[in-house]
Amino acid sequence: MGMNASNRSLPDWFTRVRTGQVKLPRFQRFESWSHPEVVTLLDSVLRGRPVGAALVLQIGDNEPFFSRVMAGAPEPTERTTEHLLDGQQRLTALWKALNDGYENRTYFALLNPEAEDDSLAVGISRWVRNGQIYPIWADQPKEQWKRHLAPMRLLHPDADDGEVDEWSDKATSSIEDSRIVARQVRPLRTAVREANLPYLSLPIATPPDEAIGVFIRMNTTSVRLSAFDIVVAQFEAANRQSLHDLEGLLRSAVPAAERYVQVPDLVLRVAALREDRPPTESSFLRLDLQRLSNEWETIERGVDGAIRFLEEEKVFDRDRLPTVAVVPVLASIWSQMPQALDAHGQARTLLRQYLWRSFFTERYDRAAATAAHQDHRGLRARLVSGQASASIPVLDEARFPIAEVEALETAPWPRLRNTLSRAILAVSLRDGGMDFADGTPATRESLSRREYHHLFPEALLKNDGCLGDSEINRALNCALVTWNTNRNISAKEPLAYLRERVERAPLGEEQIRRRVNSHLIPFVKLNVGGYSDIECKSERSARIKSDYRRFLRSRAESVHEVIRRLCSGEE
Numbered sequence: 001m002g003m004n005a006s007n008r009s010l011p012d013w014f015t016r017v018r019t020g021q022v023k024l025p026r027f028q029r030f031e032s033w034s035h036p037e038v039v040t041l042l043d044s045v046l047r048g049r050p051v052g053a054a055l056v057l058q059i060g061d062n063e064p065f066f067s068r069v070m071a072g073a074p075e076p077t078e079r080t081t082e083h084l085l086d087g088q089q090r091l092t093a094l095w096k097a098l099n100d101g102y103e104n105r106t107y108f109a110l111l112n113p114e115a116e117d118d119s120l121a122v123g124i125s126r127w128v129r130n131g132q133i134y135p136i137w138a139d140q141p142k143e144q145w146k147r148h149l150a151p152m153r154l155l156h157p158d159a160d161d162g163e164v165d166e167w168s169d170k171a172t173s174s175i176e177d178s179r180i181v182a183r184q185v186r187p188l189r190t191a192v193r194e195a196n197l198p199y200l201s202l203p204i205a206t207p208p209d210e211a212i213g214v215f216i217r218m219n220t221t222s223v224r225l226s227a228f229d230i231v232v233a234q235f236e237a238a239n240r241q242s243l244h245d246l247e248g249l250l251r252s253a254v255p256a257a258e259r260y261v262q263v264p265d266l267v268l269r270v271a272a273l274r275e276d277r278p279p280t281e282s283s284f285l286r287l288d289l290q291r292l293s294n295e296w297e298t299i300e301r302g303v304d305g306a307i308r309f310l311e312e313e314k315v316f317d318r319d320r321l322p323t324v325a326v327v328p329v330l331a332s333i334w335s336q337m338p339q340a341l342d343a344h345g346q347a348r349t350l351l352r353q354y355l356w357r358s359f360f361t362e363r364y365d366r367a368a369a370t371a372a373h374q375d376h377r378g379l380r381a382r383l384v385s386g387q388a389s390a391s392i393p394v395l396d397e398a399r400f401p402i403a404e405v406e407a408l409e410t411a412p413w414p415r416l417r418n419t420l421s422r423a424i425l426a427v428s429l430r431d432g433g434m435d436f437a438d439g440t441p442a443t444r445e446s447l448s449r450r451e452y453h454h455l456f457p458e459a460l461l462k463n464d465g466c467l468g469d470s471e472i473n474r475a476l477n478c479a480l481v482t483w484n485t486n487r488n489i490s491a492k493e494p495l496a497y498l499r500e501r502v503e504r505a506p507l508g509e510e511q512i513r514r515r516v517n518s519h520l521i522p523f524v525k526l527n528v529g530g531y532s533d534i535e536c537k538s539e540r541s542a543r544i545k546s547d548y549r550r551f552l553r554s555r556a557e558s559v560h561e562v563i564r565r566l567c568s569g570e571e
Contacts, residue, residue, distance in 0.1 A: 003200045003214075004054075010045070010094065010195040011157035017069075018093055020076020022056070025065035025083045026242050027212075027233040035105055035123045042107060042152065045195045046188055054199040055218055057211050064208045065236060072101040085215040087197065097121075098156040098192070106138050108149035110483055111184045120188070122149060138338025145171035147229035150185050155192045164189070207208070208237045223569035227284040228264040238289045242265075254304045259317040259444070261327050269372075272297050275430055278373035279328055302335030309334065309348070313355060313429040316444040319415075322359040322422040326369040329376045330355070338381040347383050349569035354394060355381060356566040359423035361400035371462040402567055408556040413473035415452055421475040427562055428479070432518035435482050439515055442480065450480040455526060456494060456548050464531060465544035476555045478547075479519050481508070494526045520558045525551040 016022040044051050057064070059081050066085060069076060084091065097107040108122045124138050137143035144150065148312050156166050164185050168178040200218075202211055212233045234244040247263055257263055269279035269291050277283035292299075306327060315321055330351065337347040354375065358364055364371050371393070378392030394400055403420055412418055414425040433442030440446050454461075455477050461467045498512060513523045528547045534540040 003202055005198065005200055006197045007196045009193070010197060011193055011196055013091060014095065014098075014157050016082070017073050017091065019078040019330070020073075021078050021081045022084055023067040023069055023080050023082075024088055025057075025085065025233075025236070026068050026244065027065065027236040028084075028088055029229050029232075030352045031089070033072045033089045033093055038097055038105075038107070039119055039121045039123050041090055041093050042109075043119045044095055046109060046120040046155075046191050046310075047218070048191055048195070051090060051195070051197060052117075053084040054091070054197055055202070055214065056087075056199050056201045057085055058204045059203040066240075066242060071108040072096045072099060072366060076441050083211075085202075085211065086218055087199070091197070097152050100151065100153045106142065107152040108190050109152055109155060109185070110148060111150055111188075112148040121152070127281060132565060141167050141170035142172075145181060150181075150188075154185055159189070163184075181484060184513060191259075212237045214404065219494050227281045228268060229512075231284055231287065231289070235289050236294065239293045240496070241293060244449065250300050250303065254299055254307055256307050256311070256444070257303055260307065260310065260321055261318065261324055264330065266303065266328055267299065267381060270302065270331045271295075273328055273332040274299070275374045276373075276377065278369045280369045298335045302331040302333070305334035306330035310460065311444065313352065313426075314433070314442065315355075315426050316429075316442070320422060320426050320429070320447070322419045322426060323364045323368065324475070325364050325372045326355055326358045327341065329372050329379070332376060333379050333383060336380065350368070350379070350383065353471045353567060354392065354571040356423075356563065357394050357400065357402070359419065359426065360563050360567060361394065363400045365419065402563060403560075405556045406559050408475070408559055409476060409552050411475040412470070414454070414475045414478055418475075424475040424559060425478065425480070427566065428519045428521075429518060430562070430566075433480060434518045436479075436512065436514040436515050437482065438484070439511070441516065441518075446482075448478060449482055451482070453479050453481045455479055456544075456551065460531070460544065464537075464540055465494070466541045467545065467548070474552060474554050488517060494528055496522075498527055520555065520562060522551070522554040522558055525554040532537070 013022070018293060041051060052319065063080060063083070065083060067080060070084075070088065072095055096102055100106060104126050106124050106126055108124065110118060110120050110122055124135070126138065127134050127369065133139065137147075153159065155165060160183075164182050165178070168182040168185070172178045173180055206214075215233060216230055232243045235241065247267060250267070251263055253425075257266065268284045268287070271287050272279045272283040274295065275288060275291070277286070309330060310316075310321075310327070318324070321327075326513070333351065337351075338344055342499050358375075363375075375392055375394045378395075381387040396524030407420065408424060411420045411424055414421040428443040434440065435446075435450075442450075454472070456472075458472055461472045462469075477523065498516075516523045516526060525547075528551070531540050531544055534543060
């Protein structure tokens with residue numbers, strides 16, 4: 001296979017993009033450059049510096065890959081003659097910047113740089129408020145010129161001198177000034193017209209799989225190809241299907257999946273486990289792509305079942321998910337396990353054990369991919385192959401004991417990415433997690449309106465209790481309550497707040513007790529206060545510390561009892 005090297009001017013590239021002669025193979029990743037990268041590219045073009053080479057595949061009568069137009073380009077008017085395999089980000093950035101095609105950014109050329117290293121390109125952030133695009137000055141020639149900026153669209157290869165003259169007239173107050181400004185813009189227009197984007201060309205006869213191989217090896221964008229990008233390309237070459245399209249169908253079928261994981265990553269992990277491989281990048285690159293295509297509907301059913309199971313177990317989203325490693329295991333097993341009533345019930349019991357032991361042991365703290373592979377192998381042996389004695393490592397209490405009460409007491413604030421802390425929060429919602437004020441139970445929808453709340457107020461523990469942040473910000477001192485409830489609690493002592501709630505509750509204390517207990521919070525241990533009546537600061541501090549630590553121990557014991565049951569598979 002030979003490759004030809006050639007040069008092509010930017011105006012020629014733009015003509016080919018506009019007519020559709022150059023298109024992108026559909027497996028290409030989507031636009032990913034940040035605005036600083038766009039500015040750097042534009043500055044290089046305006047200074048006449050090299051901007052790298054592109055890679056194209058010449059097209060005959062039939063396109064070897066499904067294709068799409070470049071972001072911002074019009075519908076094609078001519079036959080496609082080339083697929084752009086590498087160079088998409090650069091060409092897209094140039095096309096959109098010079099066509100003023102970014103929704104939230106306008107690019108300008110700096111006409112009078114004050115320093116030698118000033119960028120000749122400037123990107124201005126744009127936003128809309130009450131129907132008006134801000135900043136307003138960015139659309140006003142006089143204000144642009146005050147800042148020595150000229151719109152990048154004036155440098156477009158298709159722009160004519162009349163557009164430059166018209167802008168210069170609006171930007172200045174005299175004919176002479178207008179001519180001076182126009183003379184400053186024209187050299188930059190020349191730089192754009194004379195810019196070259198060299199390219200390597202693969203001949204028409206190049207087989208699709210070889211073109212994919214060259215694409216993978218030679219991709220030179222600043223954002224490295226992910227394993228998913230590579231699998232997308234290989235999948236389309238092998239199956240004449242778009243993995244992006246299949247992924248879109250999965251998102252539509254199971255929209256809640258994105259609340260837990262990145263869908264592309266989940267797909268590859270499930271596929272690897274189904275091939276009895278650890279869910280790692282090296283496994284993704286060795287997937288049987290024909291099998292992935294054939295089993296897609298099965299994978300989709302598995303993802304749907306896994307997400308429903310997590311919701312039923314009151315694990316509602318990624319912020320409450322202690323470890324993401326369990327999701328592909330559940331998705332793979334769900335589509336294979338028995339569906340008959342009794343057998344399905346027994347399988348769910350085993351998966352409940354797996355789930356909660358994954359949360360409350362150290363099984364997934366290290367080498368999570370290897371652990372997932374081994375546990376998946378054991379679960380599949382039992383649930384699919386009927387090997388009742390098959391070993392499932394996470395269920396081995398001797399190797400992976402459940403977290404002790406003392407570990408629960410010291411677990412940090414659950415907003416942190418700490419497995420045990422998030423597990424405590426997850427289990428505290430399992431009995432309803434009702435809001436203290438309105439009694440609304442915890443659901444995926446209601447959690448979006450909730451905040452992390454200190455049961456013993458932070459100010460009380462810090463100022464009067466003389467405790468440090470690490471002891472104050474404990475998972476067991478946290479509950480998820482609504483914004484309004486959190487603001488009303490503020491820095492009040494638990495007793496004072498609970499009295500207010502009891503007075504306002506139609507059914508009195510019993511109703512509030514039930515709401516508090518639905519978070520596995522011991523009402524009696526929380527129902528403490530009267531600290532302001534203690535005059536001696538040291539006595540007050542000692543009392544607060546004592547009550548707080550008794551509360552933590554009592555709640556840890558309550559939580560631990562529920563954990564023990566869940567880890568045994570009980571409802």
